[in-house]
Amino acid sequence: MIKEEYKEGKNEILVIDEDETEIDRIRNILLDAEGESFEIYTSKAFPESLQLLSKNHFDAVLLDLGLHDINGLDALRLIRNHAPKTPILVITTEKEEHIGITALTDGAQEYLIKERLDRYELIRAIRHAIERKLIEESLILKDRAIESSINCICFLDMCGNVVYANKASIYNLGYASSDEIYNRNLFSMIVNKSLSGNILRELMESGSWVGEVELERADGESIHTQMVASLVKNDAGDPLCIMASWIDISERVLAQKEIEIRDIAISSSMNAIAIADLDGNLINVNEAFAQLMGAKSTKELIGKPLSAIIGSDTNLVREWVHAIRRLEKWSGEFSLTRADVGSEMWLKAMINLVRDKEKNPLCIIASFTDITEQKNVEHELIRSEKKYRQLFDLAYEGIWVIDKNDAIQLTNLRMVEMLGYTKDEMLGKPIYSFVDSSSATDLKDFLDTLKKNFHGMREIWFVRKDGKKIYSNISASVSLDHEGRYSGLIAFVTDISDRKRYENELKAAIERLKESKQREQMYFDFLAHDIANIVSPILIYAEMVLDAKNVPSKVKEVCEIIAEQALKASSLISNLRKMEELESVSQDQFYSIDLKLALSEAEENVCKKFKNKTFAISHSLPKDKKVFVKDFDVIRDIIEKILDNAARYCEKPVVEIDVRLRYEKKEPGKGFWRLEISDHGPGIPDSRKASLMATADPTKRLTRGIYTSLPFCMTVVRRLGGEMQICDVVPGKYEQGTKFVLRLPEGDAIDT
Known part of the structure; x- marks a missing residue:
């Protein structure tokens, strides 16, 4: 026998095998196991193994069924006789797996296939075998301890089948012996089938269930029980079985039903009647009692002490308690002051202790009659x-x-x-x-x-x-x-004249504000009209010069600048008008557009505008899917402006633009489409970006601070409920291009 180095707290394992190589393999697996502690004993000869088992206690035995000096199953039986409390795991080959299965019926906790044995399987099998054996031993002790219990106790498998029942439960369910109840499903005996499912579900979720349940006996009769069911778990928290314990409360339920019948009679009685538990707390009162006590409803009094109705008269309370304990009844007259009206009343009371059929105290019943003379209401x-x-x-x-x-x-x-x-x-x-x-x-x-x-x-x-x-x-x-x-x-009357005056003044102020707004709009329209009248001839004359022949190139360059500035002035007027429209509408007036279609149209317009340039536009868009965003007839213009800037300031022969589109979920119920347009032009320095962002301050009114088209675009996107950002294609290297990011609110799907 070889003993490995001893360490405190290890599980002692005896390995019986003639093959030294196999012993070494098992030893290495167990000694290298993470999170486990093992002390390994080994034996190659079976007689030596029996001597070890007689002198030592082992936490588990690993037995090779292929020993030459004894039949494997005989060896298993002998080990069980020598160490009945030690779990045994047998090892066999694939060809002789049937012997391993037979070993399970002869008392082995587990059988392992030598060819398929690995680290995880071996450690798991040993741990579970030890746990199962401990549980078996524990169940034997518990069985002896609870067999004589007057409470009904059953152990069930995880499906609810009875694996153990004490004498009280067998008798209570009407069976003659344990053989008749074993493997019967306790939950199938529950009369209310939906309740059985709820019990199992709560057991799995919380580990326990407590409540009243009606069970069907073997003779078909039903009994009412107060049951406690709980999961039995191992140290790892894994469920092993279910323990159900109950007491028969059929007589109590029957008594309660009788009380309920009496309650109908009591509730209709003209006398004030109250029923209390043995602690003196009210459990039932009729309407007459509630009215007598000045309560709004009977529920208001439930749970209150019966003695509370006499206020602070402790002597009377003491008299009640003494009489009920000695004579089981009390009668007499007393006064009390009702808190709700502050008046004194006199009551005649009869209080009795109620017992069940077996003479056990059940409750207290009291009857009260108002014997107060009528007080003068006017007084x-x-x-x-x-x-x-x-x-x-x-x-x-x-x-x-x-x-x-x-x-x-x-x-x-x-x-x-x-x-x-x-x-x-x-x-x-x-x-x-x-x-x-x-x-x-x-x-x-x-x-x-x-x-x-x-x-x-x-x-x-x-x-x-x-x-x-x-x-x-x-x-x-x-x-x-x-x-x-x-x-x-x-x-109750409150003078709100001042509030009314303030409301009227506020209405008048609102009307004046509306009139001022209308005048502002009128002046804006006049100004826009006059500017348009000035700009239009300038633009026409500039275009005429540009189209004319034999015009000096310097003149044409000047005319191009004039035309461009005239177009900007015209665009500014258009932008201001659009801003005014956006300012005057609410977000529910925005409508949906197909973003991919708007993108396509914007690209087409820019390509036509810059015919002298070559465009290379790459796309990463959702395929076979329409994309809808909120709009107010501005999204296409914004995209076109971004593309226009990319083409206008690109100094390369080819205008390279990358377009990406993807969906983002910002918060529950609110989605955005993220559109990224990246160019490879000269870029925008950080100082210029900061200037553009400041110009498009969302805290300012829409029509203020708009000097360039990009701030206009950013402000409009914010008004639509989205965001627009200007950043570098390569972070920190603005000269390698600019990326415009538009996060546009998702719109409703429409037919296009």
């Missing part, structure tokens, strides 16, 4: 009025209380101040008496609407005692009597 209103009068009178808003006949019953000081009438002059008068005749119909419509919708708001012209009109906002809510009938309303 209570007077007391309330004294308490809240100061708040009412000092409120910032004017307040009216109006009866069902639209007459004013109550008014505060702010209302007196707003309208200039005394309280006596307003009380008893119809609300219409204080409204301007132009708002009378509107007020009537408002009051009619209130009776249907119960609350609302309207702006009304009121008239002061001195005849001055005040524009006010009236917000009102309807009041109902004890039978739910309309009894009037309470109205």
